[in-house]
Amino acid sequence: MELIKYFLKLPFITKLLQDKQQNKLSSGYLFHSLDASSNAFAVTALAMTLLCKKSGCFSCENCIKILKNSHPDVLYYPKEKAFSVFDAKDIIEQAYKKPMIANFKIIIINEIDNSSIEAQNKLLKIIEEPPKNVFFLITTSNLDKVLQTIKSRLLKIKVPCFSLDEIKEIFDSFRNNENYSLAITYGQGYVGKTLEILKNENYLAIYEFCKEIVIHLKQSSQIINFLNEKIDKDKFIIILTILSSFYRDLLMLLCNQDYLVVDKDLIKDFAEIKKEFSINSVIKIINLINQINEKRFSNVSLNLLFETMLVKILEVKFRCK
Ligand SMILES: [Zn+2]
CATH class of the missing domain: 1.20.272 (Zinc Finger, Delta Prime; domain 3)
Structure with a gap:
């Protein structure tokens, strides 16, 4: 995935890598920005940085498996469209199983705001007392819809947008798309929004x-x-x-x-x-x-x-x- 490489360079990724090296990682993070796709790329990039010995080389077993969505120790939720009580139950079960190839497990929950209060409440307990060596990377594009109790247990990190020059470089291959200039202007520096415009006829x-x-x-x-x-x-x-x-x-x-x-x-x-x-x-x-x-x-x-x-x-x- 070409786009990932731009997310690997984001400052918060370097910061969290340092935290990991100093054993200072928190057990749960809440990544937020208006753009769901940017959030999803950011957590995948972070998972790669944390698991790869070279902080995201694209060629080791960990990187390849993460990029293929098949890493046994990186679990993605929701399994269906929106995060559910069923997902929360599955997480509780999976979190207590030992990691298969890495030293720790990463549980990624994309767009938690899309879920019911019941599902978020179910998740709360495991976030409050997570098993050792399990990290929660949770994302939202609407902080207001995340339960206060969940928010207070997680370290919030804002996923930044890219500069105009960076966005132009990222989407250079779309130069001939009729929406190219509009996408660069109205994508507001977010890859998801920019892509949506490029694809919208x-x-x-x-x-x-x-x-x-x-x-x-x-x-x-x-x-x-x-x-x-x-x-x-x-x-x-x-x-x-x-x-x-x-x-x-x-x-x-x-x-x-x-x-x-x-x-x-x-x-x-x-x-x-x-x-x-x-x-x-x-x-x-x-x-x-x-x-x-x-x-x-x-x-x-x-x-x-x-x-x-x-x-x-x-x-x-x-x-x-
Ligand atoms: Zn690697």
Whole structure:
């Protein structure tokens, strides 16, 4: 796995390797960032560093087995889609068995936030009193959904995003992908988000659709033109993410901080409409979009929510003029 090599260089990996050499490793870590894939790569890279005699050589038995997901002492959970009580029971059983080829066992639980409270509670006991030579590497892209009792037993480590130059190097082979520049800009330095954009055939169309909203939505009679778009949950999340970033860039332009604009193409696109917005209105619109995003729109009609959002954006825009 090519991507792993970039994660092996992350500073926290070097730090934890030192801790291991000084026998100072904690028995459990909670790795977090907004990007589930980055978290997963980070823990796999760490497992390689801890088990390989050369801290990740890609060619020894430990490295090869980890990369193939077949190392008998590196156990991955959840076994199904979300971490379950069944997984927790299995972990308790496995944790007390001796390691097969290494001196210790690594138990990786990806995206623990995707589980029920019951499953997390079941796991709690073994995390509180882990058997000797068992290390828990747990990840989450939503810290708020991890039980406080679990969080307090683990050492939290933030998985950093990569710099613009690093991300360009990592995804150099995708240069001919039509979403390449958008993926580099909107992937926010995270490999998972960047890959998602590169693989999404509709991303460019959604991006243009959002641009239409910001630039051309000027009165409520036009809202109907935007409602023909079929919107599912994934698409709505992308729309909210892009819109939020657009309005943030617009705010930077209004504050004459052009160098802080993330999507430089927008400087030209937004030049004309800049004067239609006040700084106050853009701040309120960004807050509005964030609020909608945080609610995760459970049990509501997405089309209705989308329509309401457009109405409110217009309202704010005119009220704060
Ligand atoms: Zn190795």
